Amino acid sequence: MREGVMPADPERAAALEVVHLLRDVALRLELAVGEFARTTGLHGTDVRALIRLLDAERAGAEATPSWLAQQLGMTSQATTAVIHRLEAAGHVERLRSRSDGRSAQLQVSDSAVELGWQFFGPLLNRMAAETATLSPADQAALKRWLTAMAQAIG
Amino acid sequence: MREGVMPADPERAAALEVVHLLRDVALRLELAVGEFARTTGLHGTDVRALIRLLDAERAGAEATPSWLAQQLGMTSQATTAVIHRLEAAGHVERLRSRSDGRSAQLQVSDSAVELGWQFFGPLLNRMAAETATLSPADQAALKRWLTAMAQAIG
DNA sequence: CGAGGATAGCTCACTGAGTGAGGTAAAGTG
DNA sequence: CACTTTACCTCACTCAGTGAGCTATCCTCG
Numbered sequence A, B: 001m002r003e004g005v006m007p008a009d010p011e012r013a014a015a016l017e018v019v020h021l022l023r024d025v026a027l028r029l030e031l032a033v034g035e036f037a038r039t040t041g042l043h044g045t046d047v048r049a050l051i052r053l054l055d056a057e058r059a060g061a062e063a064t065p066s067w068l069a070q071q072l073g074m075t076s077q078a079t080t081a082v083i084h085r086l087e088a089a090g091h092v093e094r095l096r097s098r099s100d101g102r103s104a105q106l107q108v109s110d111s112a113v114e115l116g117w118q119f120f121g122p123l124l125n126r127m128a129a130e131t132a133t134l135s136p137a138d139q140a141a142l143k144r145w146l147t148a149m150a151q152a153i154g
Numbered sequence C: 001c002g003a004g005g006a007t008a009g010c011t012c013a014c015t016g017a018g019t020g021a022g023g024t025a026a027a028g029t030g
Numbered sequence D: 001c002a003c004t005t006t007a008c009c010t011c012a013c014t015c016a017g018t019g020a021g022c023t024a025t026c027c028t029c030g
Helices: A010-040 A044-059 A065-072 A076-088 A110-132 A136-153 B010-040 B044-059 B065-072 B076-088 B110-132 B136-153
Strands: A092-096 A104-108 B092-096 B104-108
Touching (some): A010 A110, A010 B044, A044 A104, A065 A104, A110 B136, A136 B010, B010 B110, B044 B065, B065 B076
Antiparallel strands (some): A092 A104, B092 B104
16 A cells, blocks of 8 residues: 555654654644634734744744744745734734844734743643653653754754 | 743753754744645645645545544635645545545545655655664653643644 | 945735635434 | 434635835945
């Protein structure tokens, strides 16, 4: 049944199973984002943008519209629209960057943080709690593997 | 800086970092899907549908339009349109189910399998190769963790 | 310095993916 | 055998995202 395109190597097959499991988790995360969007009246893209902006804040990085566009895999025009929607909903503020007069700095509002945490907080907490049951060594191994996966994709 | 909404527990914080890393991997996978869609002229949704159909085939499960709609988090009408697009492109065939006269069974074509493998094959192979460097015990631990994550989300 | 080009972000007009309303046919259920 | 439910579809419409093209700012090099 279509084995032709897949390597039959049993060792590789076992590893592929892990990768498929990872993909499944990624899909479920995406569906959770969609569900959050539906319940809040936001759009999927808007939620994804909000998440990325919060990530940037957590990492201490400056978030600009063009940076966000790249993160979302969208054009700058579509990103402009996303920012306008989030701005209108009071979830994001557009601050003028003083280092570059052309650019703008995006700042998520407290209300957005709380909104996000209200939905994703329990989910992330469940995931973190499950992860916390592992030994520090296992968690470190997990980090290494996930980092390798990120690199293998990008 | 907004520590109020996050638990300050250092143990939990370490676990959360792993979870954030997982989210990052999920995002990169989604971006890869988008890139594949752009290069093939398909739409993101169509690619996601194709992936899910291939997953179903691999798992030996029957794929119906309503099943696919649920997998994509979309309405049945939108899914009908997706199937029509994939059908027109020759990537999917609609077979009549004999167990249920209302339902249809979706079957991906060989061309679609090859198209998908051409793009995702190298990516999955890189990921599988990296995963294969781990010990069988570590891979088993990974599977347990990923399964727990899937459950924590869903 | 100042012209030429690159970059960041935007508006406008348009396309088409996805939704809501509602229809048909087959399958369960009393 | 009526009555409801389920699976899938068509139709009309909305609005998210794209391509074309603009403005303002920054960078580079003669």
